[in-house]
Amino acid sequence: MMGRRWGVGLIHYPVVDKNGRQIAAALTPTDLHDLARSARTYGVERLWVVTPLKDQQELAGRMLGFWRQGTGAGYNPNRGQALDLVRLADDLEEVLAGEAADWGERPLVWATSAAGPENGRPRLGFDRARQYLDQDRPVLILFGTAWGLAPSVIDECDHVLAPLTGPGDYNHLSVRSAAAIVLDRLAGR
């Protein structure tokens, strides 16, 4: 499992609001911390934070500096260790170009969606997904902020991971929780 080539993308645009309208979501620092800590725990190589808004990228940059080199690095070095995985990107194209450059091939791209439109994409179960990862095919897993990935992003993905379900029909996990669970299902021991 060590050495898997996989990354996670946290998408802030294009995502949808509660009415299904396409929006750019604001950055939530807790998302970056939690996803970075989960990614570091489960051996994910990179966490892409995707937003085209320059002021949001600057905000992310300041936060990363604080924890990687600033006061935060002395206070809690574990945070910097996790946030070292973060890279900023304007859009999915930039992420894919970055991953292809590092890995020598385009990664498989998996969307996550609680219940949204699947756009005819087959749902990929977690057992099968683990097999892909173990076959050393590079993989990029996308999570949407706000009310989830816009249909246009899902259209660009190779698969949509199976939704996370419990015994009932409530399916409103935070993106922080959903990402943690997905990584545990794919790489937990």
Place this chain on the structure above:
Amino acid sequence: MMGRRWGVGLIHYPVVDKNGRQIAAALTPTDLHDLARSARTYGVERLWVVTPLKDQQELAGRMLGFWRQGTGAGYNPNRGQALDLVRLADDLEEVLAGEAADWGERPLVWATSAAGPENGRPRLGFDRARQYLDQDRPVLILFGTAWGLAPSVIDECDHVLAPLTGPGDYNHLSVRSAAAIVLDRLAGR
């Protein structure tokens, strides 16, 4: 799996800081939202928020009011649905008394700990833990904020759940992520 008698406790005191000293941690609203949403997703009956600090209980009460009956209830009813699971308590004794009154017997109490002192308690694997839950024994699972549950809390527990591990040795998940993963391992489909 429906009808399991289980609850979650989010402990703010006594917990430890990064140097292992016992402290009372401040309430983090995101913790309440995320744990309530995870609890609702996985069929947990109650989320106990445990702090002896009255100003913190008031803060929690205002937040719960906003989402259950206030502006937030109209804006996003899913949040109120999740936060309906929350009860406030001063300490673990009050939680246990509340649970025993509802369930007619004292619950099994499970601590969670990333790496802290196990105090001689056996670690409970997730397969075995699922069996307990399916045997209809009421269970209360405790999560610690800050750097985790104080040893005195772990001492009162029947078991300590197995730590969550990935391929490496980084073990600094947020309590939000850890709780989501534990509930998924115990009740995910």
